[in-house]
Amino acid sequence: MRSYGQYCGLARSLEVVGDRWNLLIVRQLLIAPARYRDLIDGLPGIATNLLADRLRDLERSGVIERRPAGQGSVVEYVLTPWGAELRGPIESLIRWSTPLMVRGPEGDSFRPGWLALAVPALLDTRVEVRPSATVGLEIGEEPLQLRATRSGFEVGPHDGRDLDATVRAEPAYVLGLAAGALTLSDARALGVVEIDGDESIVRAVFAA
Amino acid sequence: MRSYGQYCGLARSLEVVGDRWNLLIVRQLLIAPARYRDLIDGLPGIATNLLADRLRDLERSGVIERRPAGQGSVVEYVLTPWGAELRGPIESLIRWSTPLMVRGPEGDSFRPGWLALAVPALLDTRVEVRPSATVGLEIGEEPLQLRATRSGFEVGPHDGRDLDATVRAEPAYVLGLAAGALTLSDARALGVVEIDGDESIVRAVFAA
């Protein structure tokens, strides 16, 4: 990216992460460290040369690091501590996007892993839920789980542990619930969400 | 901007504000509503055709509005309520940029008005300062003032009211102090900051 030549924090940030695809690459690495192939899969639409270019740029500017993974010459891309601090700006943009997301997918591609960032960003962290309470999220295939911690919520792949409840819904409704743009009772009246198990926990998590 | 085709809040946000210059235009309008000429002045380096393009795009997507200003056919650009909510993402990116800003301007252009966003974004809002306490900021020419409110700090042009204290320093040191990357006593030992008036208020505001 060509420099803006402005002594302003926003302009300097954008010189590092403002290039097309850059923040989406960081998004993928916030979900989990990843190999080149994982990034291609998690970034539908990116051209392979662009991914290679961007990974070089982000490494040069100190946002990501390559590190050996497993055996052989296999490398894995990981965020540096500074790069991981982009969680704040990214969650903030995700919250801002709510009006754009309630329209639904409209043919856009979707990866359940993206919810691992979006749902905690949207949920009201002031809500008090018993720590370690765990709710399964079934969106399409990939089973996810949402766990309450003292500091907020974590969403990741289901690790097989016991679930207090399970929610099954389309991505748009999960996001609507998390953002408070849709209440649980409305969602149930519309028949767009199914809940198994301890419903009170689900109500507590998605308290509007 | 070409669509990413991803049903992800970050991707959809970037389709609206990810284009080059877009967030910097929003930055200017967060500082104050502005006319075309004000934007040209506040966005050194932008080409006039790009500014016109971006203003059209941002209006179409509901981030800004044109409205008549003064008399005649003079128009002014203003953020919509949704556009104004970009303050969160922008402040977040400004905080993230601290390591990039402590290097100093290095020839980049600077507008004191940019501090109206950066300083409140960087200051620790948990600090308790007497509401309506006012500190003058003298950076280059343009006199600014920093006012404590119940909810945080506001920085804007000096309105001529009485000041409890005045701080004079280069932009980089003001940002360093606000970010807590530089302590007031270090700054004074280095002779890079001058303080007049009630120094205790300045110490309270910039409590590291």
Place this chain on the structure above:
DNA sequence: CCGCATCCTCATGGATACTG
């Protein structure tokens, strides 16, 4: 296969001149 590098085409950005 994975992890890129090269090549080509086309869309976008930038600088400047110009107009109502």
Place this chain on the structure above:
DNA sequence: CAGTATCCATGAGGATGCGG
């Protein structure tokens, strides 16, 4: 002052190649 029009440089996207 508030933008358009024009022309050139750069960057994105897609296909393909290629070594390990």
